[in-house]
Amino acid sequence: MTPVITARDISLTFTTADGPVHALKDVSLTINPGDFVSFIGPSGCGKTTFLRTIAALETPTGGTLSVNGMTPDAARKARAYGYVFQAPGLYPWRTIAGNISLPLEIMGFSRADRAQRIRRVLDLVDLTGFGSKYPWQLSGGMQQRASIARALAFDADILLMDEPFGALDEIVRDRLNEALLDLWKKTGKTIGFVTHSIPEAVYLSTRIVVMSPRPGRITRVIDSPLPRDRPLEIRDTPEFIALAQQVREGLREGHGYD
Amino acid sequence: MTDAAANGGVNPALRGGLPILTVLLAIVAVWYGAAVWMNAPWVRDQAARAEATLTAPDLIRQTLTLDRPVLPAPHQVAAGLWDGIAGQKITSKRSLVWHGWVTLSATLAGFAIGTMAGIALAVGIVHNRAMDQSVMPWAVASQTVPILAIAPMVIVVMASAGVTGLLPKAIIAAWLSFFPVLVGMVKGLRTPDAMQLDLMRSWNSSPAQVFWRLRLPSSLPYLFASLKVAIAAALVGTIVGELPAGATAGLGARLLSGSYYGQTVQIWSALFAAAILAALLVMLIGALERLTLRRMGLA
Numbered sequence: 042m043t044p045v046i047t048a049r050d051i052s053l054t055f056t057t058a059d060g061p062v063h064a065l066k067d068v069s070l071t072i073n074p075g076d077f078v079s080f081i082g083p084s085g086c087g088k089t090t091f092l093r094t095i096a097a098l099e100t101p102t103g104g105t106l107s108v109n110g111m112t113p114d115a116a117r118k119a120r121a122y123g124y125v126f127q128a129p130g131l132y133p134w135r136t137i138a139g140n141i142s143l144p145l146e147i148m149g150f151s152r153a154d155r156a157q158r159i160r161r162v163l164d165l166v167d168l169t170g171f172g173s174k175y176p177w178q179l180s181g182g183m184q185q186r187a188s189i190a191r192a193l194a195f196d197a198d199i200l201l202m203d204e205p206f207g208a209l210d211e212i213v214r215d216r217l218n219e220a221l222l223d224l225w226k227k228t229g230k231t232i233g234f235v236t237h238s239i240p241e242a243v244y245l246s247t248r249i250v251v252m253s254p255r256p257g258r259i260t261r262v263i264d265s266p267l268p269r270d271r272p273l274e275i276r277d278t279p280e281f282i283a284l285a286q287q288v289r290e291g292l293r294e295g296h297g298y299d
Numbered sequence: 300m301t302d303a304a305a306n307g308g309v310n311p312a313l314r315g316g317l318p319i320l321t322v323l324l325a326i327v328a329v330w331y332g333a334a335v336w337m338n339a340p341w342v343r344d345q346a347a348r349a350e351a352t353l354t355a356p357d358l359i360r361q362t363l364t365l366d367r368p369v370l371p372a373p374h375q376v377a378a379g380l381w382d383g384i385a386g387q388k389i390t391s392k393r394s395l396v397w398h399g400w401v402t403l404s405a406t407l408a409g410f411a412i413g414t415m416a417g418i419a420l421a422v423g424i425v426h427n428r429a430m431d432q433s434v435m436p437w438a439v440a441s442q443t444v445p446i447l448a449i450a451p452m453v454i455v456v457m458a459s460a461g462v463t464g465l466l467p468k469a470i471i472a473a474w475l476s477f478f479p480v481l482v483g484m485v486k487g488l489r490t491p492d493a494m495q496l497d498l499m500r501s502w503n504s505s506p507a508q509v510f511w512r513l514r515l516p517s518s519l520p521y522l523f524a525s526l527k528v529a530i531a532a533a534l535v536g537t538i539v540g541e542l543p544a545g546a547t548a549g550l551g552a553r554l555l556s557g558s559y560y561g562q563t564v565q566i567w568s569a570l571f572a573a574a575i576l577a578a579l580l581v582m583l584i585g586a587l588e589r590l591t592l593r594r595m596g597l598a
Contacts, residue, residue, distance in 0.1 A: 098497050117503060124501040126494050134516055134595035143512065144502040175596055195502075 045109060045199060045231045046072040046095055052103035053090060053257075063256030064090045065101070070250065070259065074198070077225055077232045079242035080250045081288065082295065087257020088235045088250075092201050095233060096124055109198070120148060122199035123192030127207045129184040131176040131191075138163070138172030141191045148195055162190040165224055182213040186220070193228070201233045206241070215273060218244055222271055239292075243267075243285045244276060251288060253295025261291035327373050331363070334372040338362035341369065371564045379568035392548075395572045401549040402537050403576060405465045409472020410533040414526065416473060417480025424481075425488040425514070426506065435485075442478050446536060449474065451543040468540035468549070475536035476529035483525030487518025520597055523588035530580045538573060550576075 053065040065087045072078050080088035093099040094106060097113035108116035116122065131140045138159050145155045163169055166186040176184055185205060192200060206214045218241060225232055236242050242249050243265070251261040266280060275281055335358075342361045346353045353361075363372040371379070383395030390397060420438065423430040450471050457467040491513050499509045541551025550573045557565035 096501055098500060117501065120503060122501070124498065126498070128494060130494055130498055132513075132516070133597055147499075147502050147504045147508050147512070177596060 042073050043110070044071045045074050045076075046070070046233075047107045048091075048095075048104065049106075050104035051091070051094060051101045051106055053087070053094060053099060053101045054103075065094070066256035066258050068104070068257070068259055070262070072231060072233065072248075074231055075229050077234065077245055077247045078250060079234045079236055079246040079248070080252060081236055081239065081242045082252035082260075082292065083254055085254035085257065086252040086295070087254070088252050089203055090257060091252075092203055092233055092235050095199075096122055096201055098124075120195055121197055122201050123195065123197045125185075125189055125192045125200070125202040125205045127204045129176070129181075129188040131184055131187060133176055136173050136175055137168065137179070137187045140176070140187060141172075141194050144191060144195055150195070158194050158196075159190075162193045165193060165227065166190045167220060180213075182209055182217055185209065185217065189221075189224075193224075193230075198231060199233070200230045203235045204237065205234075207237065214241070219273060221245065226269065239285050239288050240276060243281060243288060244271065244273075249284075249288055251291035251295060253292070260295040261287075263287055263291065330370075330373050334368065334370045335359055335362045337370040338365055338368045341365070367561045368563055371567050375564050376567040376571060379564040380571050383568050383572065395550075395553070395568065398548060398550050398553045398569070399572055399576055402534070402541065402551065402573070405468040405540070405549070406472055406530070406534045406537045406576075406580070408465060408469035409537060410476050410530050412469060413473035413476030413529060413533060414480050417477040417525070417529070418484050418522075420477070420481050421484030421488055422510070424485050426510075438478060438481055441474065446471065446475060446539055450536075450539045454540060454543045468537045471540035472533035472536035476533040479525045479528040479532065480522070483521040483528075484518055487521030488514045490517045490521070516595065519595065520592060523584065523592070526584050527581050527588075530584055531577050534573065534577050534580065 048068055048070045051065055051068040052063070055062045055064055068087070068091060070078075080091060082088050090099060094101050095108055095113060097108075097117040100114075106113055109119070109121045111119065111121075131137070132143070135143065141159045141162060142155050145158060150158065159172060163172055166189050168183060168186055168190065171179065171183065171187075176187070179187065185208075189200075189202075189205065206217050209217065222245060234242075234245060247265050247269075249263040249265065250259055251263065252258065253260045263284070265284060267275060267284065339358060339362055342358055342365070343353065362368070363375070365371075368375070380395070383393065387394035387396075389400075392398075420430075420434055424434050425431070453471055453474075454467050457463070457470070488510075495513060495517075496509070499513055504512075537549070538551035538554070540546075541549035542555055546552040546555070550569050553569040553572075554566055557563070557569060
């Protein structure tokens with residue numbers, strides 16, 4: 042299997058007035074097609090920065106990174122990924138359908154193709170019939186689903202998500218986690234997912250990457266033994282709890298709660 | 300005491316209007332008082348020459364009905380305004396509608412030029428590093444030069460080049476109105492946050508796409524706020540442009556000829572006509588703003 046993302050010794054150092062900040066140091070990771078990889082760690086561990094280097098929104102200062110066999114920037118230009126931020130970032134002056142249409146217009150899809158794609162991704166995120174609504178008419182969870190639909194509309198193989206459910210309450214979050222798993226099974230996308238939440242990481246991922254700060258680095262990579270089919274109740278099983286325990290230990294050895 | 304008790308039995312519809320009406324009445328009362336006080340010396344002087352004795356009611360009546368008062372009374376200005384707007388054929392040179400139209404047309408032309416210049420400069424500043432660092436100081440400098448000093452030069456220079464009428468005045472109006480648009484639009488075009496710009500980048504958008512689909516729509520609330528300032532400034536600029544010698548048309552010319560001949564009622568009528576025109580223009584833009592922003596979900 043050819044890996045989708047290969048990172049070898051990635052470093053990223055920001056120069057600030059207080060001296061250099063090592064956001065990433067010697068990060069190596071391979072992500073295979075169809076993987077669901079979560080990045081977890083305390084603030085400043087570089088999990089978001091690493092996701093952004095994959096998306097070519099940041100440029101590493103050292104190491105090699107390839108996405109779909111290209112440089113990250115070439116992959117960005119080839120529209121290899123859809124990116125979902127913590128905030129939905131929907132335009133208030135466009136309807137939900139209009140918002141999903143935005144990247145499609147930018148990429149030059151035909152009108153008919155756009156309409157068909159919008160319908161399909163709205164179905165996929167369970168927002169059928171909400172296309173003509175404006176963002177303010179939807180709840181926070183629905184808005185975030187619309188932003189996921191927008192990231193899916195142009196059929197990128199990779200979905201990069203930066204704490205997409207971080208601003209939502211736990212009940213909505215549970216539902217969206219289930220919906221995301223369902224969507225991942227249906228589409229077979231490769232997903233990179235940044236989170237603060239141990240249960241979320243364990244519930245969703247095939248692999249969990251535990252990171253720690255100063256300098257930002259990977260301390261542990263845990264392959265999940267859980268099956269791909271995961272009802273919410275799986276979170277009460279001993280396997281799930283043991284896995285969560287491993288992640289917690291990884292986090293503890295990483296930064297020692299200083 | 301609760302609000303309801305404080306308002307007593309006042310009709311709720313009047314509650315908003317009552318304070319405004321009170322202030323208006325107070326202004327009118329002060330104005331009448333000032334008119335009596337400022338016109339009294341002249342009336343007393345006339346009475347002394349005629350060796351007549353003046354009772355207080357006589358004094359007050361005469362101070363409020365002078366042909367050329369130092370300060371005309373509100374009803375005299377109202378009558379002058381009414382006569383200027385409704386009492387004349389609108390093609391007459393005594394019609395405030397005709398003068399108002401002359402001023403309005405130059406104002407709108409200047410406003411259009413100024414707005415386009417302001418937007419163009421703002422687009423340049425937001426997209427070009429060199430312009431970002433160099434344009435703003437010049438724009439600020441342009442506004443610190445007194446417009447009263449610039450206006451005659453523009454009029455004279457352009458007249459010597461054979462350009463008279465609307466265009467020189469419009470240029471002075473544009474000079475004043477481009478600045479608020481420039482400042483507002485630089486701020487407005489920069490409102491999209493890093494996340495929205497990153498999203499655009501993740502879709503590999505061209506700078507033009509970022510501009511038309513993100514920056515420009517995001518900037519509209521700022522644009523409308525600026526346009527309200529700009530249109531009032533354009534009117535001031537036009538009137539100032541009508542003051543230099545030679546202008547025979549426009550509210551500015553009306554102000555000037557009134558002051559030549561001591562026609563204070565005419566001056567005040569023209570002043571009020573200008574104020575009403577400004578208020579109407581600002582209200583028009585306000586209505587346009589509400590309509591647009593509500594439709595865009597930004598209001």
